[in-house]
Amino acid sequence: MNNxxxxxxxxxxxxxxxxxxxxxxxxxxxxxxxxxxxAANDSPVIPNGKRDLALIACDRVCNAAAIFTKNLVKSDTIxxxxxxxxxxxAQAVIVNSGNANACNPDGYEKAEAMxxxxxxxLGIDENDMIVASTGVIGQPLxxxxxxxxxxxxxxxxxxxGGSNAAEAIMTTxxxxxxxxxxTVIGGKTVxxxxxAKGSGMIHINMGTTLSFVTTDAAxxxxxxxxALIEAADVSYNMVSVDGDTSTNDTLAILASxxxxxxxxxxxxxxxxxxxxxxxxAFKAVAKKLAADGEGATKLLICKVSGAKDEQAAxxxxxxxxxxxxxxxxxxxxxxxxGRVLCAIGYSGAQVDDVKKIDVSYSSAAGxxxxxxxxxxxxxxxxKAEKILLENEITIIxxxxxxxxxxxxxxxxxxxxxxxxxxxxxx
Amino acid sequence: MNNxxxxxxxxxxxxxxxxxxxxxxxxxxxxxxxxxxxAANDSPVIPNGKRDLALIACDRVCNAAAIFTKNLVKSDTIxxxxxxxxxxxAQAVIVNSGNANACNPDGYEKAEAMxxxxxxxLGIDENDMIVASTGVIGQPLxxxxxxxxxxxxxxxxxxxGGSNAAEAIMTTxxxxxxxxxxTVIGGKTVxxxxxAKGSGMIHINMGTTLSFVTTDAAxxxxxxxxALIEAADVSYNMVSVDGDTSTNDTLAILASxxxxxxxxxxxxxxxxxxxxxxxxAFKAVAKKLAADGEGATKLLICKVSGAKDEQAAxxxxxxxxxxxxxxxxxxxxxxxxGRVLCAIGYSGAQVDDVKKIDVSYSSAAGxxxxxxxxxxxxxxxxKAEKILLENEITIIxxxxxxxxxxxxxxxxxxxxxxxxxxxxxx
Numbered sequence: 001m002n003n004x005x006x007x008x009x010x011x012x013x014x015x016x017x018x019x020x021x022x023x024x025x026x027x028x029x030x031x032x033x034x035x036x037x038x039a040a041n042d043s044p045v046i047p048n049g050k051r052d053l054a055l056i057a058c059d060r061v062c063n064a065a066a067i068f069t070k071n072l073v074k075s076d077t078i079x080x081x082x083x084x085x086x087x088x089x090a091q092a093v094i095v096n097s098g099n100a101n102a103c104n105p106d107g108y109e110k111a112e113a114m115x116x117x118x119x120x121x122l123g124i125d126e127n128d129m130i131v132a133s134t135g136v137i138g139q140p141l142x143x144x145x146x147x148x149x150x151x152x153x154x155x156x157x158x159x160x161g162g163s164n165a166a167e168a169i170m171t172t173x174x175x176x177x178x179x180x181x182x183t184v185i186g187g188k189t190v191x192x193x194x195x196a197k198g199s200g201m202i203h204i205n206m207g208t209t210l211s212f213v214t215t216d217a218a219x220x221x222x223x224x225x226x227a228l229i230e231a232a233d234v235s236y237n238m239v240s241v242d243g244d245t246s247t248n249d250t251l252a253i254l255a256s257x258x259x260x261x262x263x264x265x266x267x268x269x270x271x272x273x274x275x276x277x278x279x280x281a282f283k284a285v286a287k288k289l290a291a292d293g294e295g296a297t298k299l300l301i302c303k304v305s306g307a308k309d310e311q312a313a314x315x316x317x318x319x320x321x322x323x324x325x326x327x328x329x330x331x332x333x334x335x336x337x338g339r340v341l342c343a344i345g346y347s348g349a350q351v352d353d354v355k356k357i358d359v360s361y362s363s364a365a366g367x368x369x370x371x372x373x374x375x376x377x378x379x380x381x382x383k384a385e386k387i388l389l390e391n392e393i394t395i396i397x398x399x400x401x402x403x404x405x406x407x408x409x410x411x412x413x414x415x416x417x418x419x420x421x422x423x424x425x426x
Numbered sequence: 427m428n429n430x431x432x433x434x435x436x437x438x439x440x441x442x443x444x445x446x447x448x449x450x451x452x453x454x455x456x457x458x459x460x461x462x463x464x465a466a467n468d469s470p471v472i473p474n475g476k477r478d479l480a481l482i483a484c485d486r487v488c489n490a491a492a493i494f495t496k497n498l499v500k501s502d503t504i505x506x507x508x509x510x511x512x513x514x515x516a517q518a519v520i521v522n523s524g525n526a527n528a529c530n531p532d533g534y535e536k537a538e539a540m541x542x543x544x545x546x547x548l549g550i551d552e553n554d555m556i557v558a559s560t561g562v563i564g565q566p567l568x569x570x571x572x573x574x575x576x577x578x579x580x581x582x583x584x585x586x587g588g589s590n591a592a593e594a595i596m597t598t599x600x601x602x603x604x605x606x607x608x609t610v611i612g613g614k615t616v617x618x619x620x621x622a623k624g625s626g627m628i629h630i631n632m633g634t635t636l637s638f639v640t641t642d643a644a645x646x647x648x649x650x651x652x653a654l655i656e657a658a659d660v661s662y663n664m665v666s667v668d669g670d671t672s673t674n675d676t677l678a679i680l681a682s683x684x685x686x687x688x689x690x691x692x693x694x695x696x697x698x699x700x701x702x703x704x705x706x707a708f709k710a711v712a713k714k715l716a717a718d719g720e721g722a723t724k725l726l727i728c729k730v731s732g733a734k735d736e737q738a739a740x741x742x743x744x745x746x747x748x749x750x751x752x753x754x755x756x757x758x759x760x761x762x763x764g765r766v767l768c769a770i771g772y773s774g775a776q777v778d779d780v781k782k783i784d785v786s787y788s789s790a791a792g793x794x795x796x797x798x799x800x801x802x803x804x805x806x807x808x809k810a811e812k813i814l815l816e817n818e819i820t821i822i823x824x825x826x827x828x829x830x831x832x833x834x835x836x837x838x839x840x841x842x843x844x845x846x847x848x849x850x851x852x
Contacts (some may be wrong), residue, residue, distance in 0.1 A: 073771030073780050073800070103767050105801045137764020138802020244765070245772040246752045291775050324750070325670045325847055333849025337562020339670070341529050345499030346671040374499070375531045376564020415841045421751055424757025 004277035006284070009180030011056055012162035014216040016256035019056040021168025023049030024149025025099030026142060027135065035069065051168035053149035054195075056212055057122055057157055058093040062254040064090035065225035066130065067232060069249035075100050076107030077131045078250060080115060084127050088221025089129040090254055093212050094118035094150065096214070097171050097197070101133040101141040102247040109139045118146050121154040132250045134171055134209045160340035166195040169210050172420055174199050176377030177288050183186060183277040184330040185270045188261040190217040192277055198289040211236070211251045211285065217274055218257035220265040226267070227275045230251055235282035238320045238408040241293035260295035290409035291392070295416030299409070300330055301394045307404030312349040319347030320395060321410035330393055331412035335361055335384035337371040340395060363390035430703035432710070435606030437482055438588035439619035442682035445482040446587030449475030450575025452568060453524030453561065476524075477594035479575035480621075482638055483518040483548055483583055485495045489682035490516035491651035492556065493658060495675035502533030503557045504676060506541060510553050513648025516680055517554040519638050520544035520576065523597050523623070527559040527567040528673040536567045543573050547580040560597055560623060560635045563777065593619040595636050598846055599624050600605050600704055609703040611696045614687040616643040618703055624715040637662070637677045639712065643700055644683035645690040652693070653701045654679055661708035664740070664746045664834040667719035713825025716835035717818070721842030725835070726756055727820045733830030738775040740832040745773030746821060747836035753806035756819055757838035761787055761810035763797040766821060782826035790814035 013064065027050075039060035066085055068078050074163050084090060092116055101107050101114075115129035133141065166176040169425050180193035196211035219227075232251060257263070265271045302320045307313035320326055323343040331335045351357070357369035365387045370379050387393070438445050453476075463695055492511055494504050510516065527533050527540075541555035559567065594603040606619035645653075649651035656839035658677060683689070690696045717725035728746045733739035746752055749769040755762045766785050770777065777783070791813045796805050815821070 015440060040499055071768060071771035072777055075766045100764070102766060103797065103802050104801055105799075137762075137767065138797060168687060225768060244768060246751055247764070247768050247771060322668055324843075328844050328847030331794045334848065336563075338526065338673070341563065342497060342670060342673050345497035345673060369563060371529065373531070376529050386813075413844055415844050417750075418754050418757060418839055418841050421633055421754030421839075422760065 002280065003273050004181050004183040004280055006092040006181055007180050008348065009193050010162035010166055010178030011193050011195045011212055011214050012159045013180035014191040014214045014256060015258035016058045016060060016216060017056065017214045018157040018159060018161060019054065019165040020153050020156045020158060021054040021164035022040065022149050022152050023050040023051050024053035024096070024145040025049070026052045026145050027095045035373070047168055051099045051164055051214055053153065053398055054119060054165035055092065055094055055144060055150065055153040055157060055170035056165055056214065058254060060256060061089050061128055062089045062131070062416055063088060063224055063257050064252065064253065064254045064331045065221050065228055066250055066252035067319055069105045069246055071245050071247050073103065073247050075102035075133055075248040077101055077111040077133045077248065079108060080111040080131050081250065084115070084129055086291055088157070089128060090130050091124050092118060092122055093130040093252065095132040095210060096146060097169050097173070098135040099106050099133060099139060099141050100135045100137045100248050103138040104140055108140070108173050110143060113143055113145050117150045121150045130252050132210050132248065134169065134248050137184035137247060162195070169195060169197040171197060172294050175292055177196045177285060179284060181277045181281045183273055184320050185217060185259070185261040188259045190259040190261060192213065192217070192281060194281065196285050206268050209246045209248055213253040215253065215255045216258040217255050217264065218259060218261050219255045219274060223266070223271055224253050224255055225262050226280050227271065230275055231279040231282045234279060235286040238318065239286045239290050239411050240318065240408070241290065266389060277401050286409045290411050293411035294420045295414040296411030297391065298330055298412045299392045300411055302397065302408045303394055304397045306399040306401060308350050308352065308401040309404040310406060311404070311406035312401070315349035316344050316347050316397060317408035319343045320397065321408040327410065330388065332413050333388035335379065335381070335388060339377050339397045340397065341371060341374065344397065349401060358398040360396040361387050362394040362396055363387045363392060365390050427826040428706065429699050430607050430609040430706055433606050433608055433618050436588035436592055436604030437619050437621045437640050438585045439606035440617040440640045440682060441684035442484045442486060443640045443643060444560060444583040444587060445591040445630045446579050446584060447477040447480040447590035448575050450478050450479035450522070450571040450577050451475065452478045452522045452571050464619045472826065473586055477590055478524045479522045479572060479579065479753060480591035480594035481518065481520055481544060481576065481579040481583065481590055482640065484682050486537045486679060486682060487515050487517045488552055488682050489514060489645060489650055490678065491558070491646040491647050491654055492676060492678035493654055495672055496672050497671050499529065499673050501528035501559055501658040501674040503527055503537040503559045503674065505534060506537040506557050507676065510541070510555055515554060516556050517550050517640065518544060518548055519558065521558040521594050521595055521636060521638070522559040522572060523566060523592045525559060526561045526563045526674050530566055533567070533755040536569060539569055543576045547576045552699060556678050558636050558674065560595065560674050563673060566697050595621060595623040598625060598720050599718055601718055603711060605707055605710060607703045607707045609699055610612065611643060611685070611699050612689040614685045616641065616685040616687060616700065618643070619709065620711070622711050624718050635672045635674055638724050639679040640843060641679065641681045642684040643681050643690065643785040644685060644687050645681045645700060649690050649692070649697055650679050651679055653697065653704055656701055657708045660705060661712040664744065665712045665716050666744065666834070666836050667716065712835045716837050719837035720846045722837030723817065723840055724756055724838045725818045726753070727734065728823065728834045729820055731828060732825040733829045734776050734778065734827040735830040736832060737830070738827070739830035741775035742770050742773050742823065743832045743834035748821065748833040750839055753836065753839035757810050757840050759814035761794070761796050761805065761814060763802050763805070766823070767797060767800065770823065777825060778827045784824040786822040787813050788820040788822055789813045789818060791816050
């Protein structure tokens with residue numbers, strides 16, 4: 001039985017948090033026009049404009065932690081956020097889409113300025129700001145729209161605004177990702193909520209570009225960091241859309257403590273209850289990110305069991321989910337087991353006996369064994385096609401090497417992935 | 427000045443070798459009908475049929491060597507060929523397309539039988555056969571078409587048949603790949619020729635599925651193996667189409683010795699002349715394989731210099747050439763430098779200072795600097811587009827870490843790649 005329940009909600013569900021998102025015109029070079037439009041319409045949202053600036057704030061300083069991309073080329077927002085989180089505290093998040101503020105000569109100064117603008121508007125310490133950006137790399141970040149956007153945002157922060165914040169961090173995402181989950185810790189109801197964005201440049205090791213999580217649990221920043229790492233390891237770190245790791249990946253969490261539970265400061269029972277809820281939520285987000293991968297028509301889940309150990313199982317699951325050939329075959333509903341076996345073989349994981357690998361495909365339409373003992377089977381092609389025409393496919397790999405298990409998440413490779421990325425900047 | 431000259435020719439250019447290729451009907455389940463058609467037409471080629479069986483033979487036993495896929499899941503043909511090459515000798519190559527004979531319960535027996543059929547037809551020792559297959563994985567190899575095909579082939583082996591052999595090993599290749607190069611060793615003209623096939627499931631570490639090389643040089647099998655490894659390291663091992671390493675990759679070489687040079691048995695001056703010609707040929711093939719990558723419209727070359735060392739340069743060049751986002755941007759002629767920087771950053775190579783990376787794009791239409799000192803530049807988009815609309819693009823990356831240089835070969839990611847692989851088996 002699970003100790004948690006998913007509820008409708010998002011980043012503002014936990015006590016103490018408000019948020020909103022507006023169209024500030026970061027991407028458009030038309031920030032002045034947009035500012036005027038905002039004034040004229042008495043609305044922070046440009047008619048038909050895409051929201052591109054989000055502010056999430058707590059009414060008090062929170063314990064906080066974050067983990068970041070492993071890419072050596074990092075957006076300067078990451079260095080600013082790392083500096084601000086050195087004391088394990090934060091109170092608000094300012095984040096834009098449309099421009100990654102990466103590979104710019106003045107990126108650091110602008111990321112600091114962005115944080116300062118938000119902090120000043122909120123009347124809080126600029127060192128308590130988490131700053132993030134996502135979008136095109138290598139183009140100067142325009143500060144004017146961020147300034148006018150922040151001015152608009154500070155007056156409309158609300159519980160209801162959480163969804164707008166989720167929308168404002170979307171880039172090529174087709175659906176916004178927000179979630180909330182509740183659990184009980186020491187007799188107190190604890191809520192965790194979050195928003196996330198995909199959907200390209202997504203790979204193992206922080207398989208997201210941005211995700212912001214809030215909670216009203218009382219928990220130390222050290223334990224927040226530990227829980228983030230453990231939960232991300234089996235969720236965000238097991239998602240791949242295209243094998244490209246972004247320069248901006250940031251997964252941050254803020255804990256207001258309003259739930260009133262005894263503060264979690266060590267890996268006790270309360271920590272594991274919190275971790276269980278956080279992990280379940282992250283796994284659900286990982287699936288959403290994969291399903292909304294650029295151009296994707298199908299969520300692919302690769303379940304590996306019987307591997308030598310968990311590490312081998314993870315390597316195999318990731319290799320299969322990352323294979324362009326597997327991904328293209330799934331797009332075409334082609335039950336080609338050769339591509340799966342091939343991806344297992346070049347994964348780099350130790351496999352004691354490739355002649356003991358079984359492979360099945362499973363979906364809402366049924367399950368079919370296509371490979372037994374390392375050999376392709378003659379199977380019912382019609383049944384296989386029916387299974388693979390569903391929009392959520394599980395590739396089940398069973399080895400006979402040990403007890404290692406793992407699950408990875410990906411999507412099919414489609415014409416639209418090529419289309420989206422053939423001309424991303426325009 | 428180069429010590430070698432490319433000439434028109436192929437696998438039969440070196441003295442002693444003949445070859446041919448026919449449509450044996452390996453892929454079609456219609457082998458009996460095809461055998462009949464062959465008899466009826468008095469022709470080994472089915473009208474409109476795709477050639478799918480090649481035989482290459484020497485009139486004497488050769489010194490020989492081969493290197494193979496690193497995939498743990500291997501076609502049984504590889505184990506048979508490895509066994510036959512234990513003595514460093516071979517006389518002929520039998521190879522089919524349309525079926526990989528991989529992941530089959532009876533694959534080993536069938537690979538042996540395939541070699542025996544060819545050896546019997548040629549009247550040579552079956553242990554002197556190199557056996558190879560390429561095509562769909564996990565489907566039983568039909569021996570009947572191979573038997574009738576071999577019977578047809580043995581009577582039509584010729585110098586002119588080399589091109590048919592090149593054609594017969596093609597799968598999704600759109601052009602056949604054959605080449606010949608001449609050099610002078612110890613006053614004697616030495617010829618090296620070869621055929622190769624791509625064009626999907628191609629990745630670093632034997633970036634080909636099959637390649638067969640012949641030479642009339644006198645060279646020991648040990649030195650052949652050493653030269654194969656050295657030449658492949660900067661050519662086949664630097665090609666990627668889709669990041670998938672095949673189960674069947676085989677690069678084999680046979681040396682007849684007819685050129686009459688003093689046999690090369692150590693890494694002397696003669697060895698390095700031979701290696702220079704072999705390497706030049708392999709690099710040319712690597713580019714052909716990349717340019718004919720599945721669905722490709724453009725050859726991409728990534729040239730890295732100034733890396734910490736050669737190893738770092740190789741890792742960076744490969745990472746960029748493998749990036750789905752870089753590949754899709756090149757398809758769309760989008761001069762996005764962010765994707766290149768991003769791929770450098772996650773390559774895993776040590777980069778001392780990411781703020782000292784320069785990136786340019788170059789083609790027949792000119793050259794343009796898009797990133798300087800790790801930062802995106804404002805550049806002439808029209809000029810950039812003109813450069814990227816060419817069908818051979820070089821991505822030039824300059825670091826300031828050391829003297830490491832490398833070159834990798836790839837292609838763009840296109841709608842057609844997805845189309846070809848969405849339904850490969852039908």
